[in-house]
Amino acid sequence: MSARSDETLATAPGAPHPAAQRDPSRFRPRLAARRRGGTIFHLVTLAATLVGVFVLALLLVDIIRDGAGLLSTDFLRNSPSRLASRSGLRPALWGTVWIMVITAVFAFPLGVGTAVWLQEYAPDNRFTRLVQTNISNLAGVPSIVYGILGLAVFVRAFALGRSVLAGALTLALLVLPVIIIAAQEALKAVPSSIRLGSYALGATRWETVRYHVFPLALPGILTGTILALSRAIGEAAPLLLIGALAFVDFVPRSPTDPFTVVPIQIFNWVSKPQPSFHQLAAAASIVLLVVLLGMNAAAILLRNRYSRKN
Amino acid sequence: MSAKTARTGAAAAAPGFPGDANLRRRHLQERGVGVVLIAFSSVSILTTLGIVAVLLFESIAFFQEVSPVEFLTSRRWTPLFVEKHFGILPLLTGSLLIAAGAALVALPLGLAAAIYLSEYALPRVRSVLKPVLEILAGVPTVVYGYFALTFVTPHVIRPLFPTADYYNALSAAVVMGIMIIPLVSSLSEDAMSAVPRALREGAYALGATRFEVATRTVVPAALSGIVASFILAVSRAIGETMIVTIAAGAAPNLTLNPIRGVQTMTAYIAQVSTGESPHGSLEYRTIFAVGLALFTITLLMNIISARVLRRYREVYE
Numbered sequence: 001m002s003a004r005s006d007e008t009l010a011t012a013p014g015a016p017h018p019a020a021q022r023d024p025s026r027f028r029p030r031l032a033a034r035r036r037g038g039t040i041f042h043l044v045t046l047a048a049t050l051v052g053v054f055v056l057a058l059l060l061v062d063i064i065r066d067g068a069g070l071l072s073t074d075f076l077r078n079s080p081s082r083l084a085s086r087s088g089l090r091p092a093l094w095g096t097v098w099i100m101v102i103t104a105v106f107a108f109p110l111g112v113g114t115a116v117w118l119q120e121y122a123p124d125n126r127f128t129r130l131v132q133t134n135i136s137n138l139a140g141v142p143s144i145v146y147g148i149l150g151l152a153v154f155v156r157a158f159a160l161g162r163s164v165l166a167g168a169l170t171l172a173l174l175v176l177p178v179i180i181i182a183a184q185e186a187l188k189a190v191p192s193s194i195r196l197g198s199y200a201l202g203a204t205r206w207e208t209v210r211y212h213v214f215p216l217a218l219p220g221i222l223t224g225t226i227l228a229l230s231r232a233i234g235e236a237a238p239l240l241l242i243g244a245l246a247f248v249d250f251v252p253r254s255p256t257d258p259f260t261v262v263p264i265q266i267f268n269w270v271s272k273p274q275p276s277f278h279q280l281a282a283a284a285s286i287v288l289l290v291v292l293l294g295m296n297a298a299a300i301l302l303r304n305r306y307s308r309k310n
Numbered sequence: 311m312s313a314k315t316a317r318t319g320a321a322a323a324a325p326g327f328p329g330d331a332n333l334r335r336r337h338l339q340e341r342g343v344g345v346v347l348i349a350f351s352s353v354s355i356l357t358t359l360g361i362v363a364v365l366l367f368e369s370i371a372f373f374q375e376v377s378p379v380e381f382l383t384s385r386r387w388t389p390l391f392v393e394k395h396f397g398i399l400p401l402l403t404g405s406l407l408i409a410a411g412a413a414l415v416a417l418p419l420g421l422a423a424a425i426y427l428s429e430y431a432l433p434r435v436r437s438v439l440k441p442v443l444e445i446l447a448g449v450p451t452v453v454y455g456y457f458a459l460t461f462v463t464p465h466v467i468r469p470l471f472p473t474a475d476y477y478n479a480l481s482a483a484v485v486m487g488i489m490i491i492p493l494v495s496s497l498s499e500d501a502m503s504a505v506p507r508a509l510r511e512g513a514y515a516l517g518a519t520r521f522e523v524a525t526r527t528v529v530p531a532a533l534s535g536i537v538a539s540f541i542l543a544v545s546r547a548i549g550e551t552m553i554v555t556i557a558a559g560a561a562p563n564l565t566l567n568p569i570r571g572v573q574t575m576t577a578y579i580a581q582v583s584t585g586e587s588p589h590g591s592l593e594y595r596t597i598f599a600v601g602l603a604l605f606t607i608t609l610l611m612n613i614i615s616a617r618v619l620r621r622y623r624e625v626y627e
Binding site: 045048051053243 | 336337339340343344346347348350351353354355357358360361364365368418419422423425426427429430431439442443445446448449450451452453454455456457459460461488491492495517519520521522524525542545546548549550551552555556576579580583584589597598601604605608609612613616
């Protein structure tokens with residue numbers, strides 16, 4: 001703004017603008033200069049947006065350049081070893097599969113059940129609001145704090161040890177708020193005329209939910225669940241506390257076995273001083289990103305197919 | 311429907327109509343489902359209670375051996391050394407230094423990106439750029455850690471600052487800043503998109519350019535959402551673990567110099583948990599004391615963020 005701004009400030013409220021009081025020929029819109037400033041601002045915001053895109057591209061190129069050469073079926077089939085050239089991802093991949101399946105088994109019914117209760121059953125009272133506020137607060141708790149909870153409750157108090165089950169239960173609690181919020185959104189999107197129609201035909205609340213609301217909300221719920229699980233797949237911090245860092249060169253055979261997962265294996269390799277292990281970390285990162293990409297693509301396909309139907 | 315109306319309904323039913331017994335079964339089912347769903351919902355409450363109980367229980371045991379005054383004021387954190395000091399200040403400044411650095415990267419870039427996406431971008435450009443930006447939030451943090459340590463530090467930080475440590479706060483802060491851009495840009499853009507069209511049209515009618523509409527009408531009107539997104543992003547930066555553990559090091563230096571190595575609260579917790587601290591030892595309990603500090607700080611920030619959003623929101627109907 002130019003020197004005119006202090007005149008503007010000095011004007012009493014309600015009085016005509018100083019520019020209007022005086023000779024109108026002195027009014028200078030300076031439109032060209034303002035437009036130029038606007039164009040510069042436009043370009044600056046565009047550049048700022050592209051910084052993120054550029055860094056993402058840089059990161060992908062860096063990882064592919066470092067790790068792509070190591071990708072082979074042997075890399076997926078071998079176990080970690082003291083020799084970088086013989087190291088592979090097999091126990092970590094299977095550990096990730098174990099953890100994900102058990103996490104989903106616990107988190108999906110709990111999350112969807114909570115969402116159904118909040119959205120379809122709960123009366124609007126203090127308890128309901130407490131549960132709702134609590135869920136949004138839980139969504140903001142750092143993941144490592146869930147690791148502390150898992151260490152104290154599942155590893156120690158429930159005596160599950162440093163097992164697949166302890167890790168999966170910890171991650172289930174971590175993704176629970178995300179699944180609940182996504183499922184609530186999906187349930188909210190079901191029009192209330194569906195519910196009213198079902199009640200009018202004499203259905204109970206559960207029959208309404210079970211046969212009418214839930215099937216309509218299911219694609220949205222599944223999309224949200226896949227995205228929540230894809231967050232859990234990349235988590236390393238809470239599992240560090242559960243003790244997944246120990247050297248594991250075998251595939252877990254039961255939920256009580258010790259385990260490692262892909263992100264922990266990446267952390268393990270990147271923590272070693274030798275560059276050859278850093279390359280292994282890059283190769284494992286590629287595998288992890290491909291898995292994530294697949295899960296996100298599945299979620300998007302599901303969402304698109306569902307929105308075309310409507 | 312109460313049991314009374316159910317019985318009247320059955321009495322009025324014609325022969326062959328599934329009557330009383332069926333209704334009673336359905337009512338029992340209804341009640342059973344309600345109980346199960348409440349039980350499911352209580353898990354989230356139990357999670358919060360569990361977190362608070364676990365942190366408090368072990369922290370109280372910790373503070374019986376270490377005075378809270380030392381914890382809050384001592385300038386050294388050496389619980390794993392022979393000569394033990396338990397001052398959380400180095401860890402706290404480590405966390406704050408990196409979060410501040412990340413904020414310096416993410417807040418301007420995220421806000422500018424939000425303004426671009428909400429005010430300038432054509433719908434088609436927006437529908438490509440927005441999901442691509444959101445991928446940044448979906449990249450696993452260990453991968454960011456790898457990127458910070460093996461690319462940003464040797465190829466960006468050290469050429470600029472030759473005296474920088476191999477593990478340094480700056481590299482972790484910059485990369486974390488990139489990671490939280492979408493948090494700022496998405497939430498801020500939501501807030502800006504919620505500003506009604508009439509406000510923009512009014513500003514245009516008064517002769518404002520697009521730049522003036524964006525910066526003097528839309529941004530002030532969406533300010534509560536923008537500020538809430540800032541606080542949330544900083545809280546996320548304080549709670550993040552893997553980038554700082556990999557790239558910022560494990561040396562709890564009390565310093566504000568970003569090219570030195572620091573240890574954050576989260577990195578300390580990760581470090582102790584990967585070591586072999588026996589259950590019940592003082593070192594083991596430091597996890598919970600530091601965890602309590604971390605939990606309190608992030609919870610307060612999240613609550614403030616939610617308050618700002620609710621309290622100062624301009625409601626447009």
